[in-house]
Ligand SMILES: Nc1ncnc2c1ncn2[C@@H]1O[C@H](COP(=O)(O)OP(=O)(O)OP(=O)(O)O)[C@@H](O)[C@H]1O
């Protein structure tokens with residue numbers, strides 16, 4: 001018998017709606033334990049909606065989302081989070097009425113074995129000095145680090161990261177890249193949404209291409225060289 | 238100094254005390270309104286009725302079960318707060334996505350129903366509620382006499398207001414509340430049961446009103462109209478302080494109580510309108526209120 005990797009997350013025939021508009025039209029993919037899967041696609045393809053559906057933040061959703069053996073399609077989002085999934089939103093979601101350290105301590109610890117504050121500050125040293133500032137007084141890059149940092153305490157295994165490099169300067173993108181690789185080596189499973197393809201190909205194991213609310217192609221990183229033209233066509237670059 | 242102004246010192250301090258006492262109730266009630274508005278975005282017009290329910294619960298606990306003041310101070314807020322949670326679960330929950338005016342109309346309607354029902358059963362005249370024997374008596378401060386019970390009301394209100402402020406601004410639980418005020422969906426996606434937190438917040442705000450009602454019972458009479466009389470002023474206080482500001486609600490409550498009391502000394506004709514004059518001035522110059530954020 002060979003070790004077949006087990007899917008930590010399996011999304012099947014996922015449909016999602018905002019009121020009358022039907023956004024996801026039967027999304028299917030799996031994320032293996034310890035894998036970094038990158039969801040790519042043009043603006044408006046439905047990447048954020050997919051992450052929010054997994055997180056239970058889109059009330060109108062059908063199909064099946066199984067995480068670690070648990071069907072979550074009917075659960076409300078705090079129950080889903082408690083199963084061990086964390087979300088870092090595209091707009092970062094730093095709270096203005098909380099200090100940096102209150103933002104950091106906000107997500108409750110869900111399983112033991114998350115990173116402790118010192119480890120997180122080691123990953124993102126800028127945050128330590130700013131602990132008492134108002135959360136939204138941080139720079140864009142620091143806010144992004146805070147948004148990632150605060151979910152690492154919780155002991156969750158699956159991280160949903162929505163465009164962590166959006167709007168950041170190149171040196172900050174490198175720093176985020178280094179921390180994502182560090183997280184991978186710690187055994188986190190990551191579902192990453194990313195428009196910055198040059199960044200994504202340095203961290204991802206596999207790409208799923210999304211178009212008009214469907215996954216239209218899956219490309220493992222080993223096949224990337226041969227299929228680059230195909231991918232660029234999907235993304236319109 | 239007092240002679241120059243043509244008033245007597247005892248009259249001055251007497252009105253000052255009445256002002257601080259009224260301010261204690263304004264602060265407690267506007268604090269509850271601010272807590273509720275911050276989290277639920279509902280302008281809780283039943284707040285006055287819930288204050289009245291607190292006083293009536295204490296009266297009924299005494300008359301039917303022989304439960305005295307101190308237990309009522311604990312039990313009445315719990316009972317009325319639980320009633321508030323039911324109200325939130327059954328009615329208010331459906332209004333969060335709608336305009337504020339729906340919440341205002343619904344809670345206003347519920348207030349009319351509650352107050353009408355109580356008037357039907359108890360009449361509109363007040364019923365006395367005795368001062369607890371431990372707090373009977375008066376202190377002679379030299380320049381004035383301070384009844385012990387009134388001193389207690391001021392202390393109790395200050396302690397509860399400060400405790401609430403501390404809980405919201407300085408504790409972990411408070412950081413959940415503040416964050417959920419900004420972005421409830423994200424807080425819930427972190428694993429916090431936000432709908433439950435919303436219910437409990439409403440229950441807490443209502444319990445504050447009921448606590449005020451029990452405190453008020455020995456001072457004012459317990460009457461179905463006691464809530465209507467105070468709530469209009471309290472809404473003016475909230476508008477002046479700024480909706481949703483915890484500290485603003487407390488400070489404005491006490492200050493306006495004093496302003497009202499002193500107006501009674503210097504220009505009695507204006508004492509019942511001065512708060513509304515202040516409200517107009519504040520609205521003209523700072524529409525978000527003195528402590529409000531735009
Ligand atoms: N709250 C909403 N209400 C209605 N429609 C929405 C809402 N949010 C997103 N949409 C629509 O759903 C579609 C998918 O949006 P989504 O945010 O998932 O795209 P995306 O792939 O993340 O795009 P981007 O790369 O720009 O972030 C878009 O057409 C968008 O206009």
Ligand SMILES: [Mg+2]
Nearest residue numbers: 047048049090
């Ligand atoms: Mg998006």
